[in-house]
Amino acid sequence: MVFVILLIIFLWLRIDYKLGRKNHLNKVNKREYPLRKSNIKLFTNGNELFENYFNELKNAKDHIHIIFYIVKDDEISTTFLNLLQKKAQEGVEVRLLVDWVGSKVSKQMRKELKKSGVHFQLGHKPRFPFLFYTLNARNHRKITVFDGKIGYVGGFNVGKEYLGRDPKYGFWRDYHLKIDGEGVQDLQKQFLYDWSDATNVDLFANPIFFPPLPAGQSSMKVVPTDGAYLQSHFLELINTAKKEITIGSPYFIPGAKVMNGLLEALKRGVKVNVLIPNKADHPFVKDAAYPYFSPLMQAGARILMYLKGFYHAKVFIIDDIMCDIGTANFDKRSLYLNHEINCYIYDPFFIQHVKGKIHEDIASSTELTLNDLKKRTFLQKSKESISTLLSHFL
DSSP: OHHHHHHHHHHHHHHHHHHHHHHHHHHOOOOOOOOEEEEEEEEOOHHHHHHHHHHHHHHOOSEEEEEESOBOSSHHHHHHHHHHHHHHHTTOEEEEEEETTTBOOOHHHHHHHHHHTOEEEEESOOOSSOHHHHHHOOBOOOEEEETTTEEEEESOOBSGGGGTOOTTTOEEEOOEEEEEETTHHHHHHHHHHHHHHHHOOOOTTOGGGSOOOOOOSEEEEEEEEESSSHHHHHHHHHHHOSSEEEEEOSOEEOHHHHHHHHHHHHHTTOEEEEEEESSOSSTTTTGGGHHHHHHHHHTTOEEEEEOSEEEOOOEEEETTTEEEEESOOEEHHHHHTOEEEEEEEOOHHHHHHHHHHHHHHHHTEEEOOHHHHHTOOHHHHHHHHHHHHHGGGO
16 A cells, blocks of 8 residues: 555656646747847855945845855845845845745744845745646846846845854855946846746836946856756857856756766866865765766866865866856756856956866865776665665756
């Protein structure tokens, strides 16, 4: 009887996911904003980022538009939410969209936010008839726009661990961008798109959200993906590589097609470096990466394990001509489920700056060897097998 019930549940989940995915792909559109000129600043330390972020938040005069995947219920989150309440009470329009799964904002705090005038919304709530699929298709974007003139996008969420204050993870390494100039309008458009999706309120016609913006120094473009098209984006980039590919990601589960793309690049003589954390923040997710390591290493790739703390950066560099920093991990969840946003940057000076940070990260890492893989225990290899089965949802 128990077996029959489990079989029914399994079949329901499989059918729900397959039909939900098909329904999603029939509706989703590929969106890619134009090439823009912007000024871009990179933050790799949470304390520095949020000091700058909170200063800009305090100076906002007209509107504050924010998406985070996670807002925790802790001291830094309380500071953040209190600042939003204060700005709303000053007459600034404040909109905060947080993912339904990622949000840890209490019901009491939500009431206080709304009472103060903050427009608070939970995004990507599970929906019938495809409950299991929509439960897994998360809004993983992190976007902020102040007054339509200053934008932020990258890997940091709001919580004490992102400032290195959680002893479980220690120092937290992440990459986040501050943007001013033409590219901010595209972050604004993406925010308004997600806000409309969550609330059915269309704000695109309000001109105050799109002030005139000066051109900046760096060529860049904003690339959103909605649980589709990220794989083709990554493959296009990999196929253009002539000398070197560098990937930084907390989770490395690229799937068969992207994996084959990397192996083909190695055959062409392209160097491939993969930087991942030695410490895992989720069960199974690190083990799910191991089946990909041996073929890559045998073909000449370097796998580097970050030791200084937790590595959460999402960075992808092709030769010295393109750098991608955003919210997408190099894993199946970002490739096929999550709604992400990346920023492609084509400024050689900025790219060298980012490569300098990556070299610092590599200096705080150890290189995995084939001998290390051979030493893995039977228990570890068994966990790899289980993780591989679950890898699509990790």
